[in-house]
Amino acid sequence: MKILIVEDEKNLLESMLKYLSGENYICEGTSGFQLAEDKIYVNEYDVFIIDIMLPDGNGLDLVSKVREKNSEAGIVIISAKNSLDDKIAGLNSGSDDYITKPFHLSELNARIKALLRRKYSKGSKILRENEISLDLDGFNASVNEENVGLTIKEFQLLHYLIVNKDRIVRKQSIVEHLWPDEYDFHSYDFLYTHVTNLRKKLTKKGCRDYINTVYGIGYKFSDEK
Amino acid sequence: MEAGNMKLLRKTFGxxxxxxxxxxxxxxxxxxxxxxYLITQQVDASLKQDKQEITEFVNNNKNDVTELYKNISCSYYLKKIPKDSIVFDKSRFIAVYDSVEQEYEPIRELRSSLMIKGKNYAIILQESFVESDSLIYSIASFALILFIILTLGISLVQVFIARQIWKPFKKTLRKISRFKPGLKGIPEFEKTPIAEFTLLNEALSKMIDRINTDFELQKKFIDNVSHELQTPISVLSAQIELLIQEIELKESSAGIISIIEETLYKMKRVNKALLLLSKIENEQFLSAQEVDLDSIIKHFISSHEEQFKVRNIHIETNNINKLSVNMNLTLAEILIGNLLSNSVRHNIENGEIKITITQHSLYISNTGNELATDPMLLFNKYTYSGNSAASTGLGLSIVKEICNRYGFTVIYTNNKNVHTIQIDFVR
Structure with missing residues (x-):
């Protein structure tokens, strides 16, 4: 999979490249409209991540250019404005997903994976991870083909940890992923309870305990001990 | 406004x-x-004339006193006085007791001397001053009536003129009292023929312009700052996320990173809240529809069950009637979300939240600690409330801003450790 990231803030571009490279994608980055335009014409990419606000042009125009050339490619736009208008304009221009700054890299990663699955693995709605399999349409998780009986939030939590496998996923990132409205509840204790319940349910079905707690920071799904 | 005007009138009239x-x-x-003085002069003159008449009569006729009394009949009497004493003309007031009226009456008298047939007499001429006095009184009372009529007339004219003159002032006042910074429609003042009011209107127009410019600048500033901050916050957040992945985390460094994370998270939240506030102010939520607040509340509660459960907070929703309000859906969700998350955040372990919806009002009360700050300050923009680590202190400002926009009233009350926020949706 080949990804092009267009982001004028170099540091942010670097960190996106770094994070996504760990997923065995071939990642390229560029910081300006012109450079991005050239790359779009010369090379082929499967996914584009495009910041709307570029110093030398509007990212939405890039989206149209990508669409002209390759109607199949996945496009995620990044906006600093969390406004509905931008979102609608972005989705109308032909992008597949929309993410607002500041975002978690784990969230971006999950979005790209979802996008890739939608675009390129047609038919398969099952995500397998060792003895766990997730039915992404039915929100069902099974261990060794046996239904675990997770709630929707628990399922989403497990899914989010699995797509960010071997990475530490921060608590804030999980909370924002599970409750996108992001109200300020002052405490992450409920997340801890959630993870504990999830863990219990999985191990009860004979699943290995893949979820590691990283003290004070978050959780990590990993099959190495 | 009427009362204020009358006050001014009363002042000038006073x-x-x-x-x-x-x-x-x-x-x-x-x-x-x-x-x-004038009447006395006149009386004196007439007394002198009488005396003159008597003198002439005496000189011409050389009659004796009896003859004189017979012929001249004005009010006078004669008194014998020694030969060598002379009385010069002398006028004075005396009071004579009137037995009929039973009171003293003023009398003007003139004393003089007169030789009749070689005998020396003092002649005393008298005239009653009663009539003159009453004339003075009637003239004086007429003047008093005149004064009262004049005063009444002047005040009537004043009220009338004031009504006319103050009309443009009142119009101006009405316009500026309706003025709100940032609201569309700068008040246009009518032209008035009165120079002072023209000056006032000019000064007000300038002031309003300045207020609007400042307000716009402030809005833009907040908007720009929060937008500008988005990128550095994103960079910081991404870098920390990478850092977390890279190093083998010792417990101590995990602690440090967790503090950085928490602080960063708060920064993000404050920034988001500021962006939202400026968006509401910039009227970026224009569309409106009939919104069922009761279903928004129910949805919020069911989707945030975990957050309530973890602190064992009991929610009482016995009295949730249907409440439909015409407003923007996103803002309605933000309003409810802020109120409810607020009531969880400031709640205590095993606390309680009570939600009541009446025909036009929403009441959300929660148990909590006593308030350290002035409750009204909580609603002020950019007032930082409390020391809770994840609180931006902007939640209630957002609530207030949304309510302001639609003309809803927000009332905060507290009874010991139960805090209630009431929102009246009647405009």
């Missing part, structure tokens, strides 16, 4: 009375004495 009354009293006194 000043008028303050000057007019002493002037009137003094001039009335002066007038009285002047009038009395």
């Amino acid at each position: 000043a008028y009375i303050l000057v007019a009354l002493p002037v009137f009293v003094i001039s009335m006194g002066g007038f009285y004495f002047f009038l009395k």
Whole structure:
């Protein structure tokens, strides 16, 4: 999979490249409209991540250019404005997903994976991870083909940890992923309870305990001990 | 407004009375004495004329006193006095007791001397001053009536003129009292023929322009700052996320990173809240529809069950009636979300939240600790409330801003450790 990231803030571009490279994608980055335009014409990419606000042009125009050339490619736009208008304009221009700054890299990663699955693995709605399999349409998780009986939030939590496998996923990132409205509840204790319940349910079905707690920071799904 | 105007009138009228009354009293006194002086002169002149007549009669006829009494019949009497004593003409007031009226009456008399047939007499001529006195009184009372009529007339004219003159002022006042910074429609003042009001209107127009410019600048500033901060916050957040992945985390460094994370998270939240506030102010939530607040509340509660459960907070939703409000859906969700998350955040372990919806109002009360700050300050923009680590202190400002936009009323009350926020949706 080949990804092009267009982001004028170099540091942010670097960190996106770094994070996504760990997923065995071939990642390229560029910081300006012109450079991005050239790359779009010369090379082929499967996914584009495009910041709307570029110093030398509007990212939405890039989206149209990508669409002209390759109607199949996945496009995620990044906006600093969390406004509905931008979102609608972005989705109308032909992008597949929309993410607002500041975002978690784990969230971006999950979005790209979802996008890739939608675009390129047609038919398969099952995500397998060792003895766990997730039915992404039915929100069902099974261990060794046996239904675990997770709630929707628990399922989403497990899914989010699995797509960010071997990475530490921060608590804030999980909370924002599970409750996108992001109200300020002052405490992450409920997340801890959630993870504990999830863990219990999985191990009860004979699943290995893949979820590691990283003290004070978050959780990590990993099959190495 | 009416009362204020009357106050001004009363003030000017008071000043008028303050000057007019002493002037009137003094001039009335002066007038009285002047009038009395004039009448006295006149009476004296007539007494002298009588005396002249008597003298002439005596000189021409050389009659004796009896003859004189017979012929001249004005009020006088004669008194014998020693030969060598001479009385010069002398006028004075005397009081004579009137047995009929049973009171003293003023009399003007003239004393003089007269030789009749070689005998020396003092002649005393008298004229009653009663009529003259009453004339003075009637003139004086007429002047008083005149003064009262004049005063009434002047005040009537003043009220009338004031009504007319203050009309443009009232219009201006009405316009500026309706003015709100940032609201569309800068008040246009009508032209008035009165120079002072023209100046006032000009000064107000300038001031309003300045207020609007400042307000716009402030809005833009907040908007720009929060937008500009988005990128550095994103960079910071991404870098920390990478850092977390890279190093083998020792517990101590995990602690440090967790603090950085928490602080960063708060920064993100404050920034988001500021962006939201400026968006509401910039009226970026224009669309409106009938929104069922009761279903928004129910949805919020069911989707945030975990957050309530973890602190064992009991929610009482017995009295949730249907409440439909015409407003923007996103803002309605933000309003409810902020109120409810607020009531969880400031709640205590095993606490309680009670939600009641009446026909036009929403009540959300929660148990909690006593408030350290002035409750009204909580609603002010950019007032930082409390020390809770994840609180931005902007939640209630957002609530207030949304309510302001739609003309809803927000009321905060607390009874011991139960805090209630009431929102009236009647516009």
